[in-house]
Each structure stands twice: as structure tokens, then as C-alpha cells.
Amino acid sequence: MKKKRTQERIGSIELAKGPALCPGVPRGLGILILALLLPILACETGHPLAKESANLTEDFAGNRALRIDGYNEANSVLRLIYRKLPETTLYCQCSFDPNSKYSSGSCPFRPRDSSDQRERHKVHWEHIVPASRLGKSRTCWQDAICHRKDGKPYGGRSCCRKKDRLFRAMESDLHNLRPAIGEINRHRQDYNFGDISGERREYGPCDMEISSENDLAEPPESARGPIARSYLYMESAYGIRLTAAERSQYIKWHRKYPPEAPEIARDLLIRELQGNSNPYIHGYDQTNLLDSRSKNPDKEGHSAEPPPNPGSCLLL
Template sequence: MKQLSYLSALLVALLLPGQSVADVPSSFNAAKRIAEEQIYYDQDTSFYCGCQFDFEAGPNLDACGYEIRKQPRRASRIEWEHVMPAYDFGRQRQCWIDDGRDNCRRTDEVFRRAEADLHNLVPAIGEVNGDRSNMRFGMVNTPVHEYGACNVAVSFEERTFQPPPHRRGDIARTYWYMRDTYGIEISRQQQQLFTAWANQDPVDEWEQERNRRIAAVQGNANPYVGDVAIQQAAEPEPVRSAPAIPQRSSSAEFSCSTRKNCGAMATCEEALFHLNQCGNGRLDGDGDGVPCESICR
């Protein structure tokens, strides 16, 4: 029955190749049902932690080495995570400023569409979804909280969530899609980080297949998935050319564990690593893509 629904949606999409307006689900609740039944019907791996799961039984935490931080009840279930949190696409709208998320759901059609957009929804272990909340993505310093073998880290002090390397490109491409579709502003610092992440984690087969399935159901695709030319166009245009990160083994000596300022940098290579790999935008005071200009000239 699920396969029939998917094929029917695909036929509609093929019959309407010129469709440009996404027919997103009518609500977040509807989107969750559609995502389970028509997008992830044959998928059983959680987005961040890579734990196998069943939508009814929840994730198999023992098998994937997940360690519960604090919330066993939420850790025992799968929840639908907004990659770009509702706070990010809602707080820039008047409905949110007036009276928050519930008000936007009642009064703002654009918000409802953004909240239910299938491109922005992924299955995640409930505890991780709850801990991430509306934190920004980035590289965290100490103190951090981790989840055993699940390769994510969260710093409540810094309000920063560090995703696993194999999901960082997916996150970047989702943010670009949401930015373009709903007019969401992304800071220059985050844009630089996402550009680096997209280059480090290119599109894989499941990301492409997921994009095709969503396009068949919802009527629009994420143009940053599988299109190298468009993906490169997403990079911010620097005022002047920034030196590339040297691709050599010495970068392995660097670490994001300590947040440094320019005075603590020994070389330009180290400064570039901390700007592009760790997301330390303070090193690029004028926003031209060149960190610590006293040593990166």
C-alpha cells in the first residue's frame, strides 16, 4: 500500500514537470505521517546517531552503543527533527514576534508550510532532538555532553550542537534550501561553516533518493542535492580571494577542542583550520574570508 502511494505521487509529479510551487503537507502532524509512510518507509537508521529503529518500537540503543544522557523516555522513541529549527524560520516572522509558535501555526500560512516541509524533517532519537532544541550547529568546546558511540556533542553553555561528520553536508544543503524557499537569513559565519561542511560531506545515494521521493510527494526538490554547480554558487562571495586550506597531513595536528584567538595561532594554516573547520568566525573580523590577517596576508 505504501509503495502504491509512492508510485501514485511519482506519476503526478511526472505529469506536472513545470510545477514550481511546493505542495507541502497541510500541517506538521500530516508531514510526520507522510514522511514515515512515503519517504522513510524502507529506512531504519536515525539521522544523527545511525541507530537502527522501528517507528513503533523505537531505536535499538544497545546495538548502536547509545548512552542515555538524562531522558530515558525520550531516548526510547524516534521523533521528527527540524534540521533548521522552527525558531530559526519563525522568529523572523511577525506572528512569532507577536505571540510565538502557536500563533504562527494559527495565523501564518508561510510558517505552516515551512514547519511541514518534508525536506527539513529527519528521524532522530528523541533525547538528541530534545537536547538540540533550537541550538545552532557548530563545533563545540568543553564542557560537552555526549551519547556514547553516537558521534554528536552538545554544549548547553555555548548553545551549540555538533553533528557527526557524515551528516554535516546534509545539514548545510537543507539550510540553503530553507533559506532560499522561505527567505530565511543565515549569518555569514554559519554560511562559511556550511560551505566547508558541504565540501567535506558530499551528497550520497540516500540523500539523492530521499530528495527524489520528497519531490514526487511534495512537488519540489532541493536544488543543492546532487547539483555541484548550484552547490558552489551557494558559497558567499568574498571581498578578495581567501587562501585555501592546505590539504596535507599536518592539519591533523590541529584541534577544535580549544577555542583560540589570533594571538594564539602559530601559522596561517592553523588560523584557516579554526575558521573553516571549527566555525570560529571571531578570527575573521571584517568578514572577508581571511582570518588573522596579521599572519594570513
């Protein structure tokens, strides 16, 4: 039944089978035009979308309604999204087939380990905010509250998927999942993002640097805006705690690298499927007070006040 429900949901926005978004305009271009125009139209007085977007409670509820119920369902839905959008992988900007999830020849990535190159070109759906960070404060992650068939207790990710509804909502939230080359996904592990001294180019022309010595990953500039907006969204939607330094960094990236048309189009499709937008994308220009929270960190360096709600209208 769950598989059928997923197929029905996907079928409901199967754009390739429906009418063109704009008659006479290629479908892919139509999506980008829609991404540019829809937020502007929403700002018009009396437009129904303006009223809907003005109330951000729904957006900041995240995936709590579990319209995307679990990581496996998220995997299926993401395949659909990336069949509709011209986006590439997050870190190396590789084009890829969302069905087979393998990158094509148009890719600057070079495997660090020359063996088994095909497997290292496989694309994974990466959690920008790592799953371990989503779950480490949950009882199901910390304690062995689940039991296998032989009676042996266990905890961690598998237990949280089974016992914790909020963890399932966070783990499968589409706004926090992006395509990434498998080898880079494995090497990044659950490292935080930041600056790494020097210029390690271990993946060929792809400007992704990972330091296992410092448990740190430095993404290319093209990925910094989407990464920042994922972290800020997960903080606002689920209370994932950022240190003052982290929040300051992500606000800077968010402002320096604003959302472009493919990111906006992706957000619109996710809204159709999951039921909410990322306000840091569709309300980009209204987030000018974001850094007010970082001025009063608590004893652990965390921001003390709840984040202000960004506005609902995007002026490009």
C-alpha cells in the same frame, strides 16, 4: 477530509503495492539505483526531466503550495518515506521503526540520563533549521494576535500554525525534517551548529556534542552534509537569513560531505510527495559559486546578495 486526503496522497506512491522499479531487482536496491541514474538521465539532451529540472523556480518555491499541509501531515508522510528507505537517525545512525518511532538495538546512542531509557530512545522528527528560527520574525510569533476560547491572547508557534500560511509551509517542509533520538532532539533545543572544543561523549559512542553553555551543537561528520543542505535550501526557498560565518560553514560541509545514495533517494520521494526537490542535492555539482555571496556581508554579518541558483544536473 484532511486525513483522507493525506491517505490518498500517501497511497499514490505506496511503492510496496505497485510494480517493481526494476524487474528482478529487490525494491530497496531499485530505489537506490533510481536515485543514482535518474539525475544523470535528466542531463541528456531532450529528456523531459532535464527541461523540468532546468527551471528551479518550482524547487525554490519550497512547500508554499502546502501539498504537505501542517506538521501533523508531515509526520504521517515521513513515516511512509522511512518505511521505504534504509536511512538511520541523523546524529547517531540508529536504525528505527518508523511506525512506532523507537530505535532498535542497532544503535550507538546511550542516554545521558539513565532513567526512562525507553522514552529516550523514541525518535522525533527534528527541524534542522529550528522552528523558532522559522517563526521568530513573523508577526504571529512576536505578537499575541490569536485568542483562546476564553478571550486570552497568545502568539508563538501555535498562533503561527493557525494564522500564518508561510510558517505552516516552512514548518512542514519535508526537506527540513530528519529523524533524531528524542533525548538529543530535546537537548539540542534550537542551538546552532558549530565546533565545540574538546570531545564530550555524553551519549556513548555517538559523536554528538551539545554545549548549553555556548548554545551550540557539534554534529558527527555523517550528519554535516545533510544539515548543510537543509540550511542552504531553507535560505534559498524561504529567505531564512544566515550570517556570513554560518553560510561559509555550511558551504564547506556541503562540499566536503556530498550527498550519498540514501539522501538522493529520499529527495526523489519527497519530490513525489511535496512537489519539489532540494537543488543542493540533485544539483550538487553545480553549486560551485555558492561562496560568492559570503564575500559581501551586510552590517549584521548577513550575506548581501541572493544565492545563485544551483544547476539541474547531477554528475556522480
